[in-house]
Amino acid sequence: MRLLRKLLLFLILVNVIGLSGAAVLCAAKNSPPAEQKFEAIKIRYNSFMADSEQWSKRTRWESLIREFDDLARYYPHSKRADDSLYLSGGLYFSLYNYSGWSSDLQQAAKRYKMLLDNYGESRLADDAMFYLGNIAFKLKDEKQAQTWWRRLLSDFPDTDMRQRAVAALEKLETSAQPSSAKQPSRKDPRVTKAQSRKKPSQQSTTVKVEARFNNSAPVVGLARVIDLRHWSSPTYTRVVLDLDREIQFSKGILKDKGNQKKTKSIYLNLADSMIPEVSREVPINDGILQSVKVAQFNANTVRAVIHVAEIDHYKIFALNNPPRIVIDVIGGEYFNARQKRGQSPAATFTAAANNNLSLAQQLGLGVGTIVLDAGHGGRDPGAISSCGLKEKDIVLDITKRVRDELQKRLQCHVYLTRENDVYLPLEERTVIANTRKADLFISIHANASRNRSAHGVETYFLNLSTDNEAMELAALENATSTKNVGHLQSILNDLMQNSKIKESSRLAGCIQASLVGNLSRSYQPINNLGVKQAPFYVLIGAQMPSVLVEVSFISNAMEAQRLQSSTYRQRIAEGLVDGVEKYINEIKVAGHRIVN
């Protein structure tokens, strides 16, 4: 530890000396504008954020932080000084989620404060203030958190962060009240219990059993487990525990010594929780999931035990609004099945290179499977244009066009998460892609912004993000305006280890380029907003390359009008399918390169 500290100190010293030298040099040579430097750092930043393998290396975080810090220090009057401070603060904030060191939070706070002190007029000042509140809260200084959030409301009455500050303050006040007064609140009308129980129409191969617990009077002070939902296929299982408030949990694997059947058990201890029945066991014996048992473990802990045939790979994470814990179990067969189907791109195309296989066959040897997800639906309309156009209707139409086009051109299996106007919780959409063993998962949405002039096309893949606009959009699409950014980001750190970030980012690149290219041929202007990353619930846990496409802005008058035309929607569908085709072709080329 002491050695590490010395090393860090050494690095800092070397850096300070090294950089003050560089600064003198820069000034003498009449250095390139801060803008160029900023863009260069941003590229390194983006590629770092897209590569989860790098995140375990603290020095990588620190070197990016230094670059942003230096820009802010040596170009204090540039337009990028505030952006740089904001991003280096955000990096420390994200790093904390990885390191758990409170000193990282303090470093983040330091940068946000510098931003406020020196660039009070910056468009990022309100964001910085909000995060200062978050940091104080994480550091258990609730009074300070309250001060920041209240100051945000008084200093920036029109801020887009207002809603989040209000929600944070409400949450703080609720937790400060005596526990008997605690009541679960479901603020978002789009996510009600009754609606979230709807079963997707096309899940014939998936068994879903619901076990509902009777909702008797709550025990004072404890969170209640109110529902257990699960879906199981021979290779993939998702169990969701619904709670009436957010809780802490721990997890692990139980080693049953006298276990004849050789099943394995994952356990989950829910702190400060109760279940309104003594215990509940749901036998399943379908695929890898054998049974789920939920019982009161001790006075204030509920334990859920999930018996599975295989636990090659499992992930547990919490989502909020409404509070729920998701347990994903992936059996070894899932990977074996994919191997047989040649899912490894290089292997597939090495094998397929000299054969006359169709694109679809090359996608998955045999037939490829693509799951398309039309965003929103039912009582969740998504974004609505000023003339009443609803995102849920527009994207369903586009999704069906994409399906038809894919079937026509690639002859692959295409499944839709919804084929009509029904509500479907986000976690169920991912389930469909995983149980169908899809090769690709594409979620289709229309964008919305408070800025009515914002327009264009953007494609997202799942990753950490410190880009405020991307985070705002994720909050919107996650149906959780009160979302705790730090919380979700820390979930992601754990979940991203085995996700297909690189493939997803490449798929996003292909779709984005083709969509913009195709639309530009018939429509001007088409604004290319590029490939971005953010934590979208619907993509979490997807076992295949997966992206979320925002095809146009429904909040923009010009694009809303275009979206009303079936020709435009058809062009979008064709552009999207061009992108999928491009993605497959690139793998093919890569395969050839390996062969040669």
Ligand SMILES: [Zn+2]
């Ligand atoms: Zn949407």
